[in-house]
Amino acid sequence: MNCIIVDDEPIARRGMERIVSRHPQLNLLATLDSAEAAAAFMTDNQVDLVFLDIQMPGTDGLEFARRIPEKTLVIFTTAYPEYAVDSYSVDAVGYLVKPIDTVLFDKAVAKALDYKALMAKATAEQADARSDRDYMIVKADRRFHRIPYREILFIEGLKDYVIFRLTEGRRLVTRTTVKSLEEILPGEMFARVNKSNIVNLDAVESFDSNDVVIGDTEIAIGAGYRDAVIERLLG
Structure with missing residues (x-):
């Protein structure tokens, strides 16, 4: 699953890189410091999953999540637990509070993989819906x-x-x-x-x-x- 990390904090980005690198089913394409940089990257690259911070300069994570393609999944990675309810409004598949617990990370990724498989099946069914x-x-x-x-x-x-x-x-x-x-x-x-x-x-x-x-x-x-x-x- 192709993924990117979007976080304005360098230390947080490096920590996420280490966690993502240990997961065999994740292919980290890029680590980006803003929603604007992520949007530009996603224009030319197929991204299946975004690990997304919420509080960032410019466009925040919640607003950016509303703009990304429907088939791109989102797992929020944030220091602020109070935004968990808001994450439901953008159909995020996971909400992880920093520092990231690797067990919860693995569960969120497993859920994302299940979602991707279900979406592929749904797309195939829609293809012959008529x-x-x-x-x-x-x-x-x-x-x-x-x-x-x-x-x-x-x-x-x-x-x-x-x-x-x-x-x-x-x-x-x-x-x-x-x-x-x-x-x-x-x-x-x-x-x-x-x-x-x-x-x-x-x-x-x-x-x-x-x-x-x-x-x-x-x-x-x-x-x-x-x-x-x-x-x-x-x-």
Whole structure:
């Protein structure tokens, strides 16, 4: 698993290098002193796992974790235990408090390896989702959820996150984009109605040229999508 260390403290970086070097399944690509340096490095290199400090000059670790690719895993390494709850908001797979306990480090890495294997399996399943699957796999709340397409009412985009609005008032929040989901979801069942929303056509209860209604929610139809959406709904 390709990994990097991101920490503004030289002593902390050297300590992490020693711990990482003893783990046979980790391939340390670089040790970096800021989120900005890490972002530049990740532009040209495939990174599977980031060991990330939180309090750093410039962009802090929590903010940086929100910007990195969805498939890149994060283990926080910090001197501040009070940020542990915040780490859940970015789906970090581990939270290690300095000085790093090697037993806890090994457990966090094992969890990251398991996550990587599960994500690979989920990606493979998504690849043939259009042909013979009636569900999709969504990673949320540090778990993988199998969601039948028929239970998805609509999807709402929020920058780098989306909300799946499901039957029975349920919802899931996950790190991905509306554009990515548009490419995965079966086109005969779902339609994008504006820049931020995809709807299940079978869930639409009423519509006009301006919006569709699903349950108690009115969803605007964007001007650039109107003709295609209305044609699909009338067909």
